[in-house]
Amino acid sequence: MRVAAIAEPSSFPPPHDSAAAAPAPPPPLPDGRQPWWRVPKQLLRPAAYFEDVLKGRDVAVGQFAVFRDTVFIGSAPLARELLGSEARSGINIGWPPSFVKLIGSHGVSLVADPEAHKQTRALMMPFFSPDAVAAKMPAVQGTARRYLAEWVASPAPFSAYDGMKRFTFDVLVLELGLAAEEVSRMSALFQIWTRGFMPPTVPLPFTPMGKGMAARRKIRDTLLTIFAAGRLPPDGLVARLQAHFGDNTEAVIDNIITLIFAGHDTSSSALTSMLAALAADPRALARLADEQAAVLAAHGEALTPAAVAAAPYATAVIRETLRIRPVVAGAMRTAVRDVELPGGLVIPRGCPMAVAFSAMAAREPAWQADRGEFRPERFLTGGGSGSGGSGGPESLAPQPAGFNPFGIGTRYCLGSHLALAEMGAMVAELGRLGGSHALEVEQPGRWEEFPILRPDNGLPTRFVRKGPRASAAEPAGSVAADARGLCDQPA
């Protein structure tokens, strides 16, 4: 589709009966189209591509998948208006057919009917609410500690990305109530499945998509075997999906695949970025270590809500990671009818849309001077921490309107609390290690951004034990203490 080129009148509103009364055509949408050779950047560097198209504007026309004219949205208030209620705004999902094939059309993120979407979300919501996630925090923290102890003890560098994938996979499998023996098989299949999103999105036996679809069939078979064994918890998420969808087993499978994809690849990407950022910034790791030493002294080891609240710098590190390396740069939608925007602009019916979350954060006025730097302090206030430091105790600053790493509106991330718990457990435990160990990335590698931000070499990383000063500061009961004796490698 070519969007009214760009001053061409759309068929909306319909023509009146007299020429004199013909309504003025809507003003043209700003043109952000890129030369054809730059369009593949949408896959290689989506966040940068969004900025190229939008150039700081609220809205612009550019090209997206297979060069179709697409309306890009780069304003948080406008996105809030459009995504707040799909029924009212005339916006609905608009993912490419390859996504639908790989994920499955019943998956919550692909359900177009607003009522059916709401119902499917409501089914899953109780398992991802703040209370439900707080109850899971001990298990999430335990899993984080187990992995960190393994990595600290490893004489060879560990692959940070693979490690984070195992960590987040374990957490989700706990959530779904699947047995541990299925984990590694499913995890390996999911790795092949994820590559299925890579172009060319043609399902032939030798293409990534063909292999991804084959992996999907095996994931489906594994899930069917698990269902037949009848050992899933009767009050768990899968049982709830089964009770709701009845004989429609494919709907249950599509939703499990959606949850594993949405909840495992995203979080592991963010966790790997966080590890890379802390390895590159020993000052931030040291500050985390100081904060965690105080948290341990005041609250003990468990990451209770009070212990998390007492560590604003840890939360600031999480937010800064999500800001500087957005995991989900944007989301695809379609205008299901002509959609009128402020200023009389019109998105024609059927037009694809890209809601560019990353471009909204990139426009945030307070961050312009140093937006390329990793600086968690930008999310803090008070305590003389820089911007607006009042000299009082340091706390989290309100989040700016343009910062929406978990999306906006009706399809806001269902698992945001779980993602923040995973990142919170990992950042706290990293801080507890930070007094005694340095974090070193062996080879930074190249970061790929499609289908999800990740290092192409897995990010080989190791913990290196620090000298005597740091060991003295090592808190009892920390991951480092757990791994003592196994990790006494010379620095």
Ligand code: HEM
């Ligand atoms: C750092 C980690 C994560 C990030 C940055 C993230 C980001 C997002 C974003 C931006 C959306 C909205 C997409 C849209 O508007 O179309 C979304 C949706 C979703 N996320 Fe997450 N997510 C993360 C982790 C998780 C986790 C741990 C789960 C847990 C299972 C999860 C489950 C979902 C689901 C099911 C949806 C679809 C919601 C719907 O369509 O109603 N996500 N996520």
